[in-house]
Amino acid sequence: MSAATLSPRHGAVSSSVRHDSALKHTTGEAIYLDDQAGPPGMLHAALVTSPVAHGRLKGIDAAAALAMPGVVAMITAADIPGVNDVAPVGKDEPALATDKVEYLGHPVAIVVAATRDRAVHAAEAVRLNIEELPPVLTIEAALANESVVWPVMEMKRGDWAAAIAGAPQRLTGQVKVGGQEHFYLEGQIALAIPGEDGDMRLVASTQHPTEVQHIVSRLLGLPYNAVTTEVRRLGGGFGGKESQASLVAGLAALAARKTAKPVKLRLDRATDMRVTGKRHDFLARYEVGFDDEGRIRGLDILLASRAGWSADHSPPVMTRALCHIDNAYYLPATRARGFCCKTNTQSNTAFRGFGGPQGAAAIEAVVEHIARHLGRDPLAVRQLNYYGDGGRDVTPYGQRVFDNLLPRVTQEMLASSDWTARRAAIDAFNASSPVVKRGLGFMPLKFGVSFNLPTLNQGGALVHIYADGSIRLNHGGTEMGQGLHTKVAQVVADVFKVDLDRIKITATTTAEVPNTSATAASTGSDLNGMAAFAAANTIKERLIGFAAAHFGAALDQVVFQDNQVRAGNHVLDFGELAHLAWFHRISLSATGFYRTPDISWDPQSMTGEPFYYFSYGAAVAEVAIDTLTGEHKVLRADLLQDCGRSLNPAIDLGQIEGAFVQGMGWVTCEELWWDAQGRLRTDGPSTYKIPGSRDVPPIFNVRILENSPNPRPTIYRSKAIGEPPLLLAIAVWSALRDAVASLGDHRVPVSLDAPATPERVLFACEDMKRRAALR
Amino acid sequence: MTDSSRQRVALALAINGRRHRVTIEPSTTLLDLLRDELGLFGTKKGCDMGACGACTVLVDGRRINACLALAVMQEGRDVQTIEGLAEGEALHPLQQAFVEHDALQCGYCTPGQIMSALGLIGEGRATDAAGIAEQMSGNLCRCGAHPNIVAAIAAYAGA
Ligand code: FES
Ligand code: FES
Numbered sequence: 001m002s003a004a005t006l007s008p009r010h011g012a013v014s015s016s017v018r019h020d021s022a023l024k025h026t027t028g029e030a031i032y033l034d035d036q037a038g039p040p041g042m043l044h045a046a047l048v049t050s051p052v053a054h055g056r057l058k059g060i061d062a063a064a065a066l067a068m069p070g071v072v073a074m075i076t077a078a079d080i081p082g083v084n085d086v087a088p089v090g091k092d093e094p095a096l097a098t099d100k101v102e103y104l105g106h107p108v109a110i111v112v113a114a115t116r117d118r119a120v121h122a123a124e125a126v127r128l129n130i131e132e133l134p135p136v137l138t139i140e141a142a143l144a145n146e147s148v149v150w151p152v153m154e155m156k157r158g159d160w161a162a163a164i165a166g167a168p169q170r171l172t173g174q175v176k177v178g179g180q181e182h183f184y185l186e187g188q189i190a191l192a193i194p195g196e197d198g199d200m201r202l203v204a205s206t207q208h209p210t211e212v213q214h215i216v217s218r219l220l221g222l223p224y225n226a227v228t229t230e231v232r233r234l235g236g237g238f239g240g241k242e243s244q245a246s247l248v249a250g251l252a253a254l255a256a257r258k259t260a261k262p263v264k265l266r267l268d269r270a271t272d273m274r275v276t277g278k279r280h281d282f283l284a285r286y287e288v289g290f291d292d293e294g295r296i297r298g299l300d301i302l303l304a305s306r307a308g309w310s311a312d313h314s315p316p317v318m319t320r321a322l323c324h325i326d327n328a329y330y331l332p333a334t335r336a337r338g339f340c341c342k343t344n345t346q347s348n349t350a351f352r353g354f355g356g357p358q359g360a361a362a363i364e365a366v367v368e369h370i371a372r373h374l375g376r377d378p379l380a381v382r383q384l385n386y387y388g389d390g391g392r393d394v395t396p397y398g399q400r401v402f403d404n405l406l407p408r409v410t411q412e413m414l415a416s417s418d419w420t421a422r423r424a425a426i427d428a429f430n431a432s433s434p435v436v437k438r439g440l441g442f443m444p445l446k447f448g449v450s451f452n453l454p455t456l457n458q459g460g461a462l463v464h465i466y467a468d469g470s471i472r473l474n475h476g477g478t479e480m481g482q483g484l485h486t487k488v489a490q491v492v493a494d495v496f497k498v499d500l501d502r503i504k505i506t507a508t509t510t511a512e513v514p515n516t517s518a519t520a521a522s523t524g525s526d527l528n529g530m531a532a533f534a535a536a537n538t539i540k541e542r543l544i545g546f547a548a549a550h551f552g553a554a555l556d557q558v559v560f561q562d563n564q565v566r567a568g569n570h571v572l573d574f575g576e577l578a579h580l581a582w583f584h585r586i587s588l589s590a591t592g593f594y595r596t597p598d599i600s601w602d603p604q605s606m607t608g609e610p611f612y613y614f615s616y617g618a619a620v621a622e623v624a625i626d627t628l629t630g631e632h633k634v635l636r637a638d639l640l641q642d643c644g645r646s647l648n649p650a651i652d653l654g655q656i657e658g659a660f661v662q663g664m665g666w667v668t669c670e671e672l673w674w675d676a677q678g679r680l681r682t683d684g685p686s687t688y689k690i691p692g693s694r695d696v697p698p699i700f701n702v703r704i705l706e707n708s709p710n711p712r713p714t715i716y717r718s719k720a721i722g723e724p725p726l727l728l729a730i731a732v733w734s735a736l737r738d739a740v741a742s743l744g745d746h747r748v749p750v751s752l753d754a755p756a757t758p759e760r761v762l763f764a765c766e767d768m769k770r771r772a773a774l775r
Numbered sequence: 776m777t778d779s780s781r782q783r784v785a786l787a788l789a790i791n792g793r794r795h796r797v798t799i800e801p802s803t804t805l806l807d808l809l810r811d812e813l814g815l816f817g818t819k820k821g822c823d824m825g826a827c828g829a830c831t832v833l834v835d836g837r838r839i840n841a842c843l844a845l846a847v848m849q850e851g852r853d854v855q856t857i858e859g860l861a862e863g864e865a866l867h868p869l870q871q872a873f874v875e876h877d878a879l880q881c882g883y884c885t886p887g888q889i890m891s892a893l894g895l896i897g898e899g900r901a902t903d904a905a906g907i908a909e910q911m912s913g914n915l916c917r918c919g920a921h922p923n924i925v926a927a928i929a930a931y932a933g934a
Contacts, residue, residue, distance in 0.1 A: 018874060025882030026870040026889060028817020028857035035816035185821045185829055185883040185917050235819070235883030236917050269822040481881025481918050650877050658880060658919030685826035685915065692912040693921040698905060700922055 009562050011493050011500025013716050016650030020479075020486045020505050021233065032235050033189050033205050038264055042191075043072055045255045045265040046119035048109040048126045049275060050101035053135035053344040053678025057101055060109055061127040070114035071122045075258050082221030086250050088211060088243040090150070090311040093347070095219060095250050101130060102309035103344050104678045105274035107247075112255045112263060120268075135344035135678045139283045139304050142341035149311040150340040155322045155606040157396045158333030163298025167289025171373055174286070175365040176753040177358050179306065180279035180351055180666045181682070183690050184480075186235020188276060189266040190249035192256035198222060200253050202229045206245035207237045207478050208518035213510045215246040216253040227253075232507040234480035238662070239350030241480070242518050243312050244276040273683040278672065279351035280305040280317055284362035294370045294381035298333040301325060303362065305355075307340040308347035314340040317348075319452050319603070321355030323397055323610065327363045327727075328406050328444040329385040330392040344678050350520060352662065353723045356447055360727050361667075361754065364443065368737060368750070375747040378734070379419075379442050383410065386444070398607040399448075403711050405616035406444055409640050413442075413618035416703070417638040422622065430742045435627055438635075439739025443619045443731035445641075447724040448611030450599050451521045457596035457612075459527025460513040463492060463535040464589045467582040469575025471496070471503045476516030477528040478508050482722055483651035484524040490647060491529045491715060495536035497560040498574050513591075522720035525647060526612075527594055529715035535592025543577060546586045613712045615719050616705070617641040619660070619728035621697070623735040627743065630762025632736060634664065636699035639728050644710035644719030656702050656725040663729025665691040667754045668736075740764045744772035788849045790815070791859025799846055806830045806841035809856060817857035817886045821915070828914030831887040831894070832856050838894025855893075857886035869893060869931045876927035880918035888914050892928040901932035 011017045024030035048060075062074045077084050077096040087093035097108045108128060113119035136142050164170060190204040190212075200220060206212050209229035216227045229249070234241060252265040267275060286301040303321055307314035318338035325336045367385060371378040387393050387401045394400050414420070419440075426438045450457050461475035473492050479485045485505045493500045510516070517527065543565070544558045553568030565577045572580075581588060601608040619639045625632040639660055646652045669689045673682045682688040709717035737750040740761065744750075748771050752764040783798040790813065797812055806823070809815040809832070818841055821829030825843035832841045833855040860867035866874070869889055879885045891914045895901050900910055907925050916924065928934075 018877065019879065019882075021882060022874045022877070022879060023866070025879045025885040026857075026866065026873045027861050028886040030882050031816070032819075032883065034820070035810075037814070183915075183917050185819070185827065185881065185915065187821075234881065236881045238917070269824060481879075481883075483880070654877055654880055654918075654920060654923065657922055661919030661921065662917070684824055685822050686824070690915060690917060691919070692915060693908040693925055694912040696908065696919075696921045696925075698908075 009497060009499055011490055013490050013494040013647055014645060017486055017490060017500060017648060019483050019651065020489065030233065032186055032233060033191060033203055034266055038191060039193055039262045042262040042264055043112045043114060043259055044116040044119045045110050045112050045252060045263050046123040047107050047271060047275065048111060048123045050097065050104055050106040050108055050128065050130065052101065052130055052132050053104045053137065054133040055101050055130040056133065057097055057099055057108065057128065057130055059129035061129065065111060065122040065125040068118065068122045068125060070118040072112045072114065073259050074126070075110040075254050079258055080219055080254060081257065082219045085218060086215050086247050087311065088246065088313060089315055093310040093312065095247060103346055105346060107251065107275060110251050110255050112259050137343055137345065137674060137678050139281065139306050139341050142343050143304055143339060147342040148340055149307045149342045150315045153318055153322060153338035153606060155336045155396055156334065160298045160300050160333040160335040163333035164287055164289035164300060167297040168291050170287065170289050171369055172287045173369050174284065175362060176283050177281065177361045178755045179281035179348065179672045180670050181273055181672060181688055182238045182240030182278065182351060184236030184238060184240055187267050187269055187272045188241065188245060188248040190252040191262065191264045192249065192252040193262040194256050194260055199226045200256065202227065202249045202253060204229055204231055204245055204249040205234045205241055206231055206249060207234065207241045207480060207520060208246065209478065209508055209510050210516045211243065211246045211518065212249040215250045219250050219254055220257055228509060228511045230507050230509040231478050234478060237480035238352045239354065239520065240276065242350045242520055244349055270683045274680055277308055277312055277347040277349035280307065280314065280348040280358065282321065282358040282362065286366055288366055288370065290370050293384060294374050294376055295384050296329065296331055299331050300335045301362065302337045302339065303359065304339040304341050306343050306345065306348055308343055308345045310347040311340065312347040313349045316452055317350065317355035321359035322606065323448055323452065324356040324359035325363055326395050327360040328387065328446050329363060329367065330387050331396050334396040336396065345674060352659065353726045354521060356723065357663065357666070357727050361730050361733065364730055364734060368734065372741060372746060372749045382442065382444060399609045399611060401614065403613055405642055405708065406446065409616050409618040409642065409705060410444055413620060413638065413640045417620040419620060437625050437627055437739045437742045439623045439625065439735040439737070439742065441621045441731040441733065441735030441738055443728055443734055445617040445724060445727050447615045447727060449522055449526070449615055449720045450596055450610060450612045451517065451523065452601055452610045454599050454601055456517040457523065457527065457599060458517060459531040459594045460516060461528060461531035461535045461592040462512050463532065463539060463592065465539060465578050467579050469502070469573065469578035472506060473503050473532060474506050474512040475528040475532050476508065476513045477524040478519040482524065482655060483648060484519065484528065486651060487525045487647045488529050488532045491533050492536045495533060495540055496574060498563050522722035522724065524722065525718065526714055526720055530594035531592040533592065533715060534594060535590045538590035538592065539588060542586050543581055546581050546584060547577060550580065550584070613710055613719065615642050615724040617724060617728055619731035621731040621735040623732065623739055625736065625739045625761055627765045630758035630765065632758065632761055634697040634732055637697040637731070638701045639725065640703050640705055641725050642705040642708055642719060643721055644708060644714065645717040646704055647716060647718045649704055652704060652721045653702055655721045659723065659725040660729050661691050661696060663726040664695065664732050667729055667733040668756050671755050671757055736761060740768050743768040748772050748775065784847055786847055786850055788851060789853045791855060801847055803846045804842055805844040805846045805849055808846040809841060815856055815858050819883055819886060821883065828891055829884050829887040831891040831914065833890055833894055836897050838891050857890060872927040872931040876923045876930065878920055878923040878927040880920050884914060884916045888916065888924050896932050901928060901934050903934050904929050907934060
């Protein structure tokens with residue numbers, strides 16, 4: 001028996017342990033994909049992309065480009081040995097254009113050269129012969145043409161038409177919310193390394209290593225076991241490195257196959273923004289029937305998203321939008337339809353929230369419309385419509401809201417934000433301030449956790465203990481800053497009751513944990529944490545059995561504690577036990593697997609219980625607007641977010657703050673703008689404005705809801721955190737509307753689309769003044 | 776660019792206190808010199824167009840975007856990068872403050888944030904949290920770690 005370490009164990013579950021790479025991030029030693037000298041002989045690729053939004057591709061003239069020094073090869077669709085398709089969900093989404101180009105930026109060919117500069121210059125020298133066709137560039141135009149990438153979806157409950165017709169009050173309206181560029185600070189990048197027997201190894205900045213594997217296999221005509229994907233960390237993903245990363249990796253693999261050399265493809269910022277998809281902008285048109293107090297009786301709503309040129313993730317994004325069209329509200333009779341509009345623009349994709357934010361934003365606008373129409377406080381109308389008891393607890397898709405925390409989070413938020421007093425103070429301020437107006441906004445949140453498609457809700461892990469007691473952890477999730485690796489390592493450390501630094505965190509790879517889902521839908525720690533828990537417990541049970549037999553103790557007398565193991569009267573270091581177990585030929589390696597129980601989804605009827613649980617929250621935001629210029633500022637934000645029993649409060653707080661700021665960008669300053677030719681004009685940080693440090697509210701109170709363990713048996717009763725808090729930023733949009741509404745004494749509905757740029761706020765003010773004067 | 780313009784030129788400068796002599800193409804940016812020629816990968820390329828701050832380094836104590844600066848213009852200058860801060864195992868106190876305040880998520884902006892903050896403190900303008908937030912707005916953080924970044928800088932600067 002060696003000297004015991006009596007200090008409390010470092011890195012326990014529910015403690016605020018640092019991000020696993022915190023130190024390396026501050027010293028610059030954390031290695032991202034572009035921070036490595038590539039393998040010997042590595043070449044660089046650059047893309048040839050369509051200069052027009054729509055056209056027939058007649059020819060590619062690469063003579064000049066191929067003659068340039070250092071240029072090795074050009075790859076077009078004709079060179080693809082397998083199937084030219086990178087669709088994650090549907091099919092027929094070519095990696096390289098064949099006979100038509102469908103957006104400005106559509107990849108047509110890849111040029112490979114000795115250096116990146118030479119590849120880029122040669123790519124510019126490739127001449128494309130394209131016969132231009134008229135493009136469809138807006139949701140409205142696509143709707144008018146019934147141009148969609150997917151069959152129209154319909155979620156229905158009850159006799160919505162009769163409910164609306166029979167309601168004492170009725171309104172119709174329209175609202176638009178904008179898209180969003182991911183702007184991960186590390187751009188898209190992949191390195192493809194050919195191996196023996198036609199094998200291909202991909203090192204990629206991807207949230208979905210398995211999908212990279214599948215798509216590269218498809219493009220190259222290989223079985224999955226010939227392709228391996230590896231990723232240590234991403235410099236941000238936010239959904240932008242799911243399917244879009246598979247495209248980039250797929251193109252790198254095609255170039256590597258053709259040249260038989262390692263090839264790196266890194267998109268520069270403008271190319272990245274022109275080529276890859278973004279958050280979908282949405283248009284919502286609605287008719288709503290309600291009673292004289294504002295209680296909704298029936299809703300008929302149409303959601304139309306800009307899918308872009310192909311389906312990509314548009315169908316599941318629309319599904320999630322429709323599943324969040326209720327947000328916090330009971331909608332007794334509903335028809336909600338979803339149109340994924342086909343446009344000649346980038347193929348839009350996953351982005352933190354995955355349609356949830358757009359769905360919730362739409363219903364928030366509807367509820368506020370009702371409130372202002374009735375001259376009632378939007379907060380009161382919100383609360384009136386909350387999910388509750390007495391049958392008011394079933395979503396339009398048929399799932400019961402079994403774990404409703406809305407009344408609690410609302411009450412706590414109103415108290416902690418001092419709502420009543422501030423409401424009065426703001427009204428008083430506005431009464432005496434003719435130009436600058438203040439607004440107070442509220443956002444209640446209910447977000448469904450799990451992938452809508454039950455199949456995807458599975459996770460895997462692989463844990464080894466070496467004979468010295470050091471532990472190696474691998475799981476299917478990817479680390480993109482959200483602290484997933486830290487959380488999963490905390491779980492394993494807790495099973496063995498050892499210090500966190502005993503556990504080596506390793507790169508995610510399809511070679512160690514196969515058939516994984518994307519690190520997405522906020523499910524990273526739910527799925528992989530549980531899988532790692534299972535793997536670690538398998539080994540632990542073996543160790544318990546071994547120690548009991550070896551030391552002649554009962555099974556329940558073998559206890560792991562503070563880096564040690566006690567077996568009856570024997571106490572030994574965890575490392576000593578590992579060594580002993582190895583010596584006696586006990587297997588110290590195990591896989592773990594988890595599938596979320598009790599979930600179901602029928603995509604035809606759009607009903608089921610798709611979410612294992614809901615995450616709740618509430619936010620209050622206060623803004624000031626200048627009614628003569630539209631300029632505005634968020635003065636204060638208060639957030640309360642349910643994390644269940646947080647696995648790591650420090651990491652969760654960072655997620656809440658970061659998601660809120662990102663959401664604030666989405667609803668205020670981030671505007672994507674295409675010109676009449678379909679060229680994205682906001683293709684860099686100088687034209688596309690993401691929030692910076694000066695945009696963070698000067699008073700920013702962020703809290704995790706206390707004492708609310710997940711009623712479901714999730715990993716240590718925690719809840720997912722990646723996406724839900726992004727929706728809290730809708731409070732800012734709500735506050736801006738409130739400020740505008742003050743110009744009409746809060747009795748005239750506000751029309752203010754998102755992003756609420758100064759321009760839109762100004763127009764909304766002008767519009768409000770005009771309409772208020774007419775009353 | 777044609778190949779005849781790729782005449783290489785000699786350059787002498789100090790990086791993190793060490794003198795370097797290199798021959799480079801005149802069009803090489805300071806960022807590419809650091810990363811591609813010298814293997815100093817701590818300084819990141821976020822946009823390569825001078826608008827994100829990920830590539831911030833100090834030149835003679837002033838913060839600049841290394842992606843916008845030509846390397847040849849740094850002749851005789853003193854360049855400081857993230858790699859030059861820690862002394863062996865001992866972190867620079869500002870690095871320590873970033874760790875302690877969880878002032879990072881994906882980490883891609885972190886080296887630029889730290890170098891920019893050092894520049895700001897050198898300018899004598901890190902006087903309060905609001906001022907720091909204003910003066911650090913050239914360093915984008917898409918993960919939204921700003922509150923902790925500002926707190927870390929304020930703690931180190933004693934603001
Ligand atoms: S990389 Fe230099 S400012 Fe963005
Ligand atoms: S930590 Fe990810 S960009 Fe700042």
